[in-house]
Amino acid sequence: MNLLDDAVSRLERWRALDGLAEPLRKAAHTLVRPRLVRNALSGIPTGHPLHAVLTDIPIGAWSMAALLDGKSMLAPDDRGFEPAADLLVAAGLAAAVPTAAAGLNDWSDTYGPTERVGLVHAAVNTVALGLYAASLAARRAGRRPAGRALAFAGLGVLSVGGYLGGHLTYSKGVKVSHTAYHEGPLTWEDVMAEGELEGNAPKLVQHGEIPLLVMRDGGRIVALDNTCTHAGGPLNEGTFKDGCVTCPWHGSQFRLADGAPMLGPATAPQPSYEARVRDGRIEVRAKK
Template identity: 55%
Template structure:
């Protein structure tokens, strides 16, 4: 295990950070609770989380400012100053969206996220001080503060990458689920009364079934946001609300009514055949894509079959 990885692992186990992380997280949850705020900050209507996209702006601006400060010379000073300003302005919405996402984490992710946010705040403070020094004509001090800010930002970026790519924070939890592309029986129709719900297995994927107005609807049972069990959620108005973070999905099409989810819930076609509820992935793909998908699934089944 590399030294950076060991350091992050220690942060994950640093329970003393919970003394600060828990109350700050609780306060953030109250601030982002309104539906409009939650949807906006989560990227609900964007199709994926908003925070990662926004981070590119301050990181890019401050990196280029550092490059110009290092090798640009006097002629590049106005451009470097402009880039520092752009990074400062962009850091504000980036921090707000990050706070929204972080408020949903617990345990190791919340601890690392707290240090990530602290490092970002430190970098922002250093860049503001750098901008002030530049405005006063003290370019040497301004550059030094900028380089310090860049160093702290690099550490913070590493922690952000760890949260996303190692811990899977805000990664779509249904991305690798492949439901059946052929009609597959999952439950006896008599076992699902009007207004009731059940979870069942469909070719290795957990499916949430709900009957309303005589129609059986089916969604993936794992919340796309953070993997919450939708079968333990609440059901109202043709929607299901995740018990973990309150993401609300429509049964009709899997669309999102309320974040923090930003990826729609996989939705399946249903029918009742010979007294059994059957489900399948909607055949929306082109015929060639369907054939390729079926061949891939056949290879997976073959790989799982024990050798004789």
């Protein structure tokens, strides 16, 4: 284990952070409770997590500002790069606001070690944001050397935040679809007897390595992957209403007819299968 891995491992075990996390989580859930807000910050309109997309904007803007600041330092008599550097710092600050909001939404549904790392990730990025705000203020006050120094410091702190963000995504799987490698049958395959379905009650069926949720919806039989794409919750233990299933873990809601996400935090659709009855047996296959 290298030094960075060891440091992150210590963060994951730092239980003192839990006392700070719980009130922040409650406040975040209150802020994102409206369906429109929850879905927008989760990324449902685009079909991809919003936070990961937005982070490219402030990181890109501030990185280019550092490049232009460096150029200005190498050629102090050429002040042509200064307005562009200032604009990029300001653009990064503006983009950081919705980026942070989307990140807060994602973090509010994490727990334990992931929650702790996410809290430090947010704190580090907040420090970076403060340094860039101070940099912009110094630039506008004519104190350009101080403005550049603050921006370089901000970029260094931002790099730490980026490392932690990468750990959350690639090591902890935050906002990664938990059905990414679930591949259903391409041809019709028998999964259960039709008589095993009782009214509109959900039935959990194991087909190979894939758990399937099979039930009647509006007179027809539907089949979804039972593993919630958001965090792996068991959909068969959720609630069913108005043609949708709500995950019992974090409240993600999917349409039974096609698995489309109707309420975040889930962004990826639930894998949905065609279903038919043949000789009293229910058969399913992946939708083409």
